Amino acid sequence: MFTWYSRLDGTEKRTLYACFGGWAVDALDTQLYSFLIPTLIAAWHMTRAEAGLLGTSALISSAAGGWLAGILCDRIGRVRVMKLAIAWFVGFTVLSGFCNSFGELLGARILSGIGFGGEWAAGSVLMGEIIRPEYRGKAVGTVQSAYAIGYALAALMSSALFATLPDATAWRWMFWLGAAPALFVFLALRGVPEPQVFLSAKRARALTGEANVSPFMIFHPRFLRVTVLTSLLALGVQAGGFSIIIWLPTFLKTARDISTVAVGYHMFVLTVGSFAGYISAAYFCDAVGRRRNFVLFALLNWLAIPAFLYLPQAAGLMYALDFVLGFAALGIYSALGPYFTELFPSSIRGNGQGFSYNFGRGVGAFFPTVVGILSGGGLLPLRDAMGMTAVSAYLFVFLAISLLPETKGRDLNEVPDGGLDQTDDEPVRFRNLAQVRD
Template identity: 30%
Template sequence: MSAPLSRNQRLDRLPVTRKHRRLLLGSGIGWALDAMDVGLISFIMAALTVHWGLSTTETSWLASIGFVGMALGATFGGLLADRFGRRQVFAVTLLVYGLATGASALAGGLAVLIVLRFIVGLGLGAELPVASTLVSEFAPRRIRGRMVVLLEAFWAVGWIAAAMIGAFVVTASDSGWRWALALGIIPTFYGLYVRRKLPESVRFLEQKGRHEEAEAVVVSFESQVPAHELARIDAAPKVATPREDFSESRSIWAQGLRRRTAALWTVWFCVNLAYYGAFIWIPSLLVADGFTLVRSFTFTLIITLAQLPGYAAAAWLIEVWGRRITLTTFLIGSAVSAMFFGTASSATMILLAGCLLSFFNLGAWGALYAIGPELYPSRIRGAGTGAAAGFGRLASIMMPLLVPPLLFLGGTDLLFGVFALAFALAAVATLALPEQRGKIIDD
């Protein structure tokens, strides 16, 4: 007689239900609001350069200080999620960055705006690894990677919203940037919904000894599937499934985990360096090249739209090719696209190169977020994904500050050459990560 299924096995065997879709949508909306806030700063930088006469050094600090907060938020957010729960931390982060963004609309000078952007960064940084961990722990094993990529696709929705706000709100008047930031208070209200409606991680509840709550969550998902279909699934012949057992590991640097941790940190660092160096600065670079504020923001909106098919391709390929080859392919495409963008000499070529860079880079982000939670056992999963994200944010802090001197030394050719090199290094580091498609990641 076979042993009864564990709660995690019961979740893994389920088809996609309405509750899965609701979890994905609920987490995804929070993710999109996060992206909208990060994207808005690129447009506000360009607008304040015109309205406040900010220098490139001042705008660099405005961009980087948010990433200082994100680095700290990602590192401690993961630890807090392992201690207090995924849902709780997710809701609090929405509250923190929503309130701080709304307050930023009232900033009377650069110093106040910089302080508030740091607080915004704390909330943003903590939210991302927590949300991806929550979705990964509920997703059925056969489509676990695809669901996390689809979650990450909401980033494109948020960035597109930021581009539309930039194009139609920021440019509407001298105070348009204030109205744009005022919209950032929306996550505060959404955090209340998250706290009440999204389920807590079953793996977390079990670790804390809250077994009745864990059982109730699993039953609520099983109730979405007709009894005869569950019986058919349970009666089907079981196929041996690869399993990793790091249940005794207490550290992300433990024996057997340290190689993947080092590789994951390298990928996060390189991708952050190239992505934020490019996309935070693209509107300002276009203005510096002689494009009007309106035309620059319109170009950025078009480039941003290419993120959606990038995510769609990654979501499909990650369960067909696997995690590692999908991420490697999109990183190589990002490197080639960055070189193309750096040498583009006409408006048409800039748009084409920007769209390709957007397609490949955001597809790579989707694959990266899918890989992270699968590398660690549940007791240190939040810490593992949060620490990698926090280390990666160090690059996002550095790069906006390095853009002005790189432009001075070698123009966009040198700048985007550095981005291409970073993508290439990330592709090499990816080869050191294990392939986790279809594996059981918890006992």
């Protein structure tokens, strides 16, 4: 099953290790807040809408951070930006543990979001460019499974800390310990070079006076269709996940009447399911193609989400549904990285991926707030609000996939600065970006 891994060269393996660690830290930092919502609501007397805003604010700022990081990736390099992004979000995660009010934590989470949005943008394009085409889906999807490791660490930390420390102290240690794994990432990144396809394309553009491409080139008519559709795809994937995952601990604790410690166990099972989903999607997207993979997982979410929310809560069934929900809602992420890498040309690849993924993250971040408003204002029970917003989000996935081309096996070296021919979906060659503008 993993024979492809043994065929990777040293550079490919070092890149995989570094990005795996970076995305695990990203996931740990992102997910730990969901475990703290009930505690912070009680400690600071927040409303559900305010609690949703704390989660949403970091996701919105990550959209800006991801686009900025993508632009910088195309200018100063993928590895350098990834290091800067990790240092940034880890620093503000530590700061979050020292906050004493809703306003302070809101500011810290907004600043933290800038960093973890940038980390995905840099790591995704780095992996996509270094890993060879035949293993790109598997490798990037395997790295995406690091999110499951981060989620599992967050769940275990939550159960352990809230079982041994007072709630008023435990939530602070959640933030502080969440920054610790970043040391591994910095050590791993020391041996990772900039991708050769990026360096070669940058040198070629420099010879024609196009070394630094405008950040708005992704909105040029030649590329706008791909930018819009990848943004909608990212929106559907992430809005669906956010609507469920961010509110899941609160749903289990209030609607299912489960203790904080037991919630951690359920989230751990969900995380195991997400790991299986990430790996499965990584293989599916190389086996059946990127587009079919998204369709399969979107359909599975339409089945898994209502089942999780409305079926009887017998203990054994709940754990089985935890696994299936994690498999579907998070496994669908795996194909985003390789698909976006293959859709954008080299000169705007970091920019395009950073914008599209984080547009989806930023706009999708409003979906948890909608859940909070609908359920907190008495309009709907929490389960109905979660189900309605999550299921509707996957309509964006179907829309985008119906209009985007298949890119399985695309060689990134073939067209460093070209575009996609929207009539036959084959790469088009340009000597430089001046021809695109003409």
